[in-house]
Amino acid sequence: MLMEIADTLRTKLDPRKTLNSLKGDADPGNSSTGNGTGYDSENDSDPELHEERTGNSDTVKSSRNGKVPLIKLTDVWKVYQMGEVEFAALKGVDLEIYEGEFVVVLGPSGSGKSTLMNLLGCLDIPSHGTVSLNSRDISRMDESELAQIRGQMIGFIFQSFNLIPTLNTLENVTLPLEFQEEESSRARERAEYLLEIVGLSDKHHNLPSQLSGGQRQRVAIARSLAVDPPVLLADEPTGNLDSKTGNYILEFLDELHRKEGKTVIIVTHDMTPVKYATRVVHIKDGEIEKIDEVEGNFCKL
Amino acid sequence: MRNATCVKMALNMLLHSKLRSWLTIIGIVIGVGAVVGIVSLGDAMEAQVQSRLSDLDLAKITISPGYSGAQSRMGGPPGHGGEEGRGGSSSTDTKLTDDDVDALQGIDGILYIDTQISGSEEVDYAGETATLFITGVDPQVWQYMNSLEVESGRLLEPADKNVAVIGNSISTEIFDQDIGVNQVITVNGKSVRVVGILEEEGGGEDKRIYMPIDSAVDLIEDAEEDVFDSIVVKVESEDLVNPTVEEIEEKLMVSRQIHQEKDRDFSVSSSLSLVESVTAMTSAMTLFLGAIAAVSLLVGAVGIANTMFTSVLEKTKEIGTMKAIGAKNRDILMIFIVNSAMVGFVGGIFGVMLGGFVSTLFPYLGVTLMKGGSGTVTGLSPDLMAFGLGLAVLIGVISGAVPAYRASKLKPVDALRYE
Numbered sequence: 001m002l003m004e005i006a007d008t009l010r011t012k013l014d015p016r017k018t019l020n021s022l023k024g025d026a027d028p029g030n031s032s033t034g035n036g037t038g039y040d041s042e043n044d045s046d047p048e049l050h051e052e053r054t055g056n057s058d059t060v061k062s063s064r065n066g067k068v069p070l071i072k073l074t075d076v077w078k079v080y081q082m083g084e085v086e087f088a089a090l091k092g093v094d095l096e097i098y099e100g101e102f103v104v105v106l107g108p109s110g111s112g113k114s115t116l117m118n119l120l121g122c123l124d125i126p127s128h129g130t131v132s133l134n135s136r137d138i139s140r141m142d143e144s145e146l147a148q149i150r151g152q153m154i155g156f157i158f159q160s161f162n163l164i165p166t167l168n169t170l171e172n173v174t175l176p177l178e179f180q181e182e183e184s185s186r187a188r189e190r191a192e193y194l195l196e197i198v199g200l201s202d203k204h205h206n207l208p209s210q211l212s213g214g215q216r217q218r219v220a221i222a223r224s225l226a227v228d229p230p231v232l233l234a235d236e237p238t239g240n241l242d243s244k245t246g247n248y249i250l251e252f253l254d255e256l257h258r259k260e261g262k263t264v265i266i267v268t269h270d271m272t273p274v275k276y277a278t279r280v281v282h283i284k285d286g287e288i289e290k291i292d293e294v295e296g297n298f299c300k301l
Numbered sequence: 302m303r304n305a306t307c308v309k310m311a312l313n314m315l316l317h318s319k320l321r322s323w324l325t326i327i328g329i330v331i332g333v334g335a336v337v338g339i340v341s342l343g344d345a346m347e348a349q350v351q352s353r354l355s356d357l358d359l360a361k362i363t364i365s366p367g368y369s370g371a372q373s374r375m376g377g378p379p380g381h382g383g384e385e386g387r388g389g390s391s392s393t394d395t396k397l398t399d400d401d402v403d404a405l406q407g408i409d410g411i412l413y414i415d416t417q418i419s420g421s422e423e424v425d426y427a428g429e430t431a432t433l434f435i436t437g438v439d440p441q442v443w444q445y446m447n448s449l450e451v452e453s454g455r456l457l458e459p460a461d462k463n464v465a466v467i468g469n470s471i472s473t474e475i476f477d478q479d480i481g482v483n484q485v486i487t488v489n490g491k492s493v494r495v496v497g498i499l500e501e502e503g504g505g506e507d508k509r510i511y512m513p514i515d516s517a518v519d520l521i522e523d524a525e526e527d528v529f530d531s532i533v534v535k536v537e538s539e540d541l542v543n544p545t546v547e548e549i550e551e552k553l554m555v556s557r558q559i560h561q562e563k564d565r566d567f568s569v570s571s572s573l574s575l576v577e578s579v580t581a582m583t584s585a586m587t588l589f590l591g592a593i594a595a596v597s598l599l600v601g602a603v604g605i606a607n608t609m610f611t612s613v614l615e616k617t618k619e620i621g622t623m624k625a626i627g628a629k630n631r632d633i634l635m636i637f638i639v640n641s642a643m644v645g646f647v648g649g650i651f652g653v654m655l656g657g658f659v660s661t662l663f664p665y666l667g668v669t670l671m672k673g674g675s676g677t678v679t680g681l682s683p684d685l686m687a688f689g690l691g692l693a694v695l696i697g698v699i700s701g702a703v704p705a706y707r708a709s710k711l712k713p714v715d716a717l718r719y720e
Contacts, residue, residue, distance in 0.1 A: 118714045121625065123624075123625060123713045123714045123717070124712070124713070124714045143629070143630050144629045144630060144631065147624060147627055147628060147629040147630070148627070148629070150624075150625060150626070150627055150713075151626065151627020151628075152627070156622075156625045156626060158622070158717075162618065162619075162621075162622040162625075162717070163622075164619050164622065164623070165317075165619075166313050166314065166316075166317035167313060171313075175623070175626060176626040176627050178302060178303065178306040179302050179306075179623070179626065179627040179628050179629075179632060180627060181302060181303055184303075184305070184306075223626065224626075226626075227627070
């Protein structure tokens with residue numbers, strides 16, 4: 001168990017990963033984002049990060065030419081026991097997601113896309129088959145290891161925002177860092193910085209109930225970025241928003257993808273996010289129907 | 302997760318808890334208040350009993366005529382009751398005589414044997430009359446058997462005749478005119494010279510008159526030569542009291558030719574057994590009341606558990622979210638347990654306050670509960686407060702444990718899907 005955690009950490013410290021930028025942001029005194037521009041959408045003024053992102057795209061390109069995928073699903077089945085009847089939500093799904101991709105998983109309700117999202121987000125383990133994250137099989141991990149991986153690798157964005165109603169904006173954004181035992185002053189700085197990026201600097205002490213839907217989703221995005229995870233996993237992120245706000249959120253995610261090299265996965269039944277995607281995975285009845293490559297969107301610089 | 306974070310989250314939950322949670326706390330408030338109040342009541346009673354009994358000479362054994370099972374166990378009320386209470390129908394049937402005194406002579410450990418008679422008689426002084434309790438004692442040994450001290454004058458001496466040592470309040474309160482040493486009072490028409498006035502003792506002791514038994518026989522109605530209302534024995538030490546009591550019982554059974562327990566016509570009681578039984582009684586009472594209080598505490602605990610279960614159910618989605626963003630099972634467990642401990646803590650604070658308030662009411666209650674009730678109760682001891690608080694926190698933790706464990710074991714997928 002300890003060995004495995006150490007392993008996880010080692011994997012996380014792999015230079016290919018963007019973890020160094022996480023450490024950088026969590027620690028303002030450290031290199032890349034100490035100047036506070038790391039997440040500036042106009043970050044051309046930050047050559048270091050620019051370089052890193054370019055590096056990422058290289059990695060992605062080479063990954064696709066035979067390198068290790070970030071998330072790999074091999075013959076994944078998820079079977080639910082519904083009383084006497086067994087119901088397979090996923091039937092032998094194979095999927096590889098590489099670093100730096102913007103993947104949209106598209107499917108109608110009941111298609112198994114939520115189940116797929118749960119597996120991609122390490123929220124659940126498959127009934128059969130393997131899910132590997134950074135070449136590590138998560139299907140054999142226990143709950144606390146999974147929590148560790150989720151907490152460090154994946155930023156969740158939910159349809160209904162899922163902010164903690166009793167915590168104010170700032171506390172909500174700080175929370176993931178607190179679960180990672182980040183020093184509270186640094187966590188606070190990081191959260192303030194992220195709230196500034198999402199344009200909610202003036203709402204630090206508002207409770208979620210005092211914010212509009214769009215604002216709540218921005219807080220949720222800030223929260224998902226708190227530990228600077230390499231993967232952002234969004235479940236119908238625009239489902240509860242009007243189209244204008246929804247588009248703003250999608251553009252924000254697109255910017256995170258393009259400029260920060262984040263791997264973004266959106267699970268939805270809505271066509272709107274497709275235009276930002278590098279790949280669209282169509283899922284139906286628990287199986288992948290087809291995968292569209294959208295070349296034009298891939299790592300546009 | 303750091304402890305500080307855990308406390309912060311738990312506190313946040315507590316501060317945002319609904320009215321329902323606060324109502325739950327009332328259960329703990331009452332439970333802790335009752336327990337603290339009752340323990341404090343028990344302490345107060347014990348202190349009071351102790352202070353009353355500390356005056357007693359624990360090395361004394363009293364033998365009196367008549368027997369009932371309860372008397373030998375319980376003895377009489379402290380002080381004068383031991384002798385005064387007898388003299389009813391039982392003593393007219395049976396008598397203690399010189400034979401009984403002889404039977405006692407051979408017992409090891411007995412220092413002195415005092416034979417006593419007593420009765421309430423009319424006492425005249427300076428034109429006033431009062432009915433007072435007169436005890437005839439053996440002047441040879443009486444002064445060695447008691448810790449009584451004179452305020453003025455002297456105690457009884459072997460050669461004394463028709464003299465008396467009187468209690469303090471007889472000297473100063475009963476009659477308009479104070480009685481001094483060497484003044485003469487009239488008992489049933491006979492003159493008795495006062496040779497000593499005792500120091501103030503408190504209670505009934507101050508209204509007693511002691512006389513040599515030979516003179517008292519003439520004054521006290523129904524009294525006969527060589528027939529005693531009680532025989533008081535002093536043993537060498539407290540340790541010898543219980544074995545000596547048994548030995549006395551055996552010897553007297555033999556000398557009085559009693560073969561069966563049911564025919565027994567005398568009682569042997571000691572101050573020690575009195576103290577023991579009174580102490581046992583107060584602690585039994587405290588235990589009993591404490592058990593009732595514990596039941597209310599238990600109900601409070603179940604209330605907390607119930608509320609925690611509801612709370613976990615309500616927060617299922619939040620739990621799922623927290624797990625999704627990296628909370629481990631242990632983190633969730635700790636947040637809920639600490640929250641529950643805090644509920645207990647808050648309940649404990651108010652409970653201790655309630656208990657303190659209740660204990661200030663004891664003196665008013667105590668008038669009937671403990672006769673005299675000299676109001677020794679003053680607030681709660683710090684130990685008791687800490688105990689009350691600790692108990693409340695413990696109950697919070699215990700009743701929160703199962704709900705918290707449930708919360709921690711929720712699968713993130715299921716929890717997130719929960720609406």
